[in-house]
Amino acid sequence: MKQLSAIIILLTVISAASYGKDRAHITYGVEWGYIAFIQHGTHYNFYSPEGYRVDINNNRIKYRSNAEISFHTGYNFNTRWNLSIYIGYMGISDLHHAIPISIRATRSFCENRYGDKWFAFADLGSGFSITSRPQEILCCKLGAGYRISLSTKLKLDLKADARILYTHPELSYYNEPIPWDNVNRNNAYLSALSIGIGITF
Amino acid sequence: MISSSTCISKILLAAASAVLICHTVAGQGKAVGSIWSYKGISMTYSQTAHEDSFYELALSADMMDLLNGNSRYPGVAARFAWNIILKDSGSAGGGCFKAYVGPGAIMGWTTDKDCSYGILTGISTVAGLEYISSRKIAISVSVSPILGCHTVIRKDMIQMKLYRNGLIGSLIPEACIKYYF
Structure with a gap:
């Protein structure tokens, strides 16, 4: 019993001593931005209200605006690499809103932790659409930026950043909504460019 | 005794530096930046008018109905505000905070809730809190309710209504990043 107590006390002291050190590596913040959707690829297959099957396969350049906001927390492995988890709220073109959840790896191009620096990042994640029947979305981003130490x-x-998204929108045919049970396929592939600002602590 | 007086003098020096930064940065008077909000994205220019006030001009892309999915394209609006600095304080961290409030006016071509594009005219109030860093970059959060009219010109009539988005978005926060030069 005495040995167990000593081990517990020792572990507590070690974790308390390392707590301050680990906190310096933890990052958190908020990021927001404007998204310009430029390419829309869709493949819809469904039964119309009249009963016949409709197959629409389309790929076109179409400009639509939207925005996003994300909160993130992560860990600095060293002065160059950071891995963070992002959870946000975004609009996907003129289709629907979504909650993306992703992992981002960021590489900084400066050894000085407190100086201004360029950085590049790769972001990959999923999430779900905010529709009457939420479905999964996929999102992949590649980007770069400049960090100013205030x-x-x-x-x-x-x-x-440049990003590609994959989602499943709700369908309508001549302004009549298509029930989910009549939908065989509702895939949308979108490409977008985004600019944004973030505050990181 | 020596260590406490040294500590006090360091604190006083940091506070004096912070106040000096505030007045130096704000006293230079001019800043450009961008405002980001669910209501839209704006480019802004501000300039010191007097010691305790500054005016701000913003050109906005009104995106509230676009983000709601009710319109495809943003509207445009221009806003002018005369802000009075309520409190200007320093901090030991090297930056300073500034609280401000002031009246303004807005005019533009925007949509409104359940309404197509029309002419927007109105008055607004801006209330915000700004943090100015030693790098001359400021981050601020503000709200700006708008009381205005939305006029839609149709073929056979002119329809003027209360601008409802101005009241709906009255407490939607706006984040502004500015650079003082």
Whole structure:
């Protein structure tokens, strides 16, 4: 019993001593941005209200605006690499809103932790659409930006990225909504460019 | 005794530096930046008018109905505000905070809730809190309710209504990033 107590006390002291050190590597913040959707690829297959099957396969350049906001928390493995989890709220073109959840790996191009630096990132994730029947979405981003250190704890990120998304929108045919049970396929592939600002602590 | 007086002098020096930063940065008077909000994205220019006030001009892309899925394209609006600095304080971290409030006016070509594009005219109030860093970059959060009219010109009539988006979006926060030069 005495040995167990000693081990517990020792582990507690070690974790408390390392707590301050680990906190310096933990990052968190908020990011928001404007998204310009430029390419829409869709494949819809469904039964119309009249009963016949409709197959629409389309790929076109179409410009639509939307926006997103994300909250993130992560860990700095060293002065160059950071891995973070992002949870946000975004609009996907003129289709629907979604909640993306993704993992982002960021590489900084400066050894100085507190200096201004360029960075690049790759982001891959899933999420779900906000529709009457939520379905999974997939999102992949590649981007870069510039980080300005406003203080030792506060950083301002200016970033831009290119992204591709895959989602399942709700369908309508001549303004009549198609019930989910009549939908065989409702895939949409979108490409977009985004610019944004982030605040990181 | 020596260590406490040294500590006090360091604190006073940091506070004086922070206040000096605030006045130096704000006293330079001019700033450009961008405002981001669920209501839209704006480019902004501000300039010090007097010691305790500054005016702000913003050109906005009104995106509230676009983000709601009710319109395909953003509207445009121009906003002018005369802001009075309520409190200007320093901090030991090297930056300073500024609280401000002021009246303004807005005019534009926007949509409204359940309404097509029309002419927007109105008055607004801006209330915000700004943090100015030692790098001359400021981050602010503000709200700006709008009381205005939305006029839609149709073929056979002119329809003027209360601008409902201005009241619906009155408490939607706006985040602004500005650079003082």
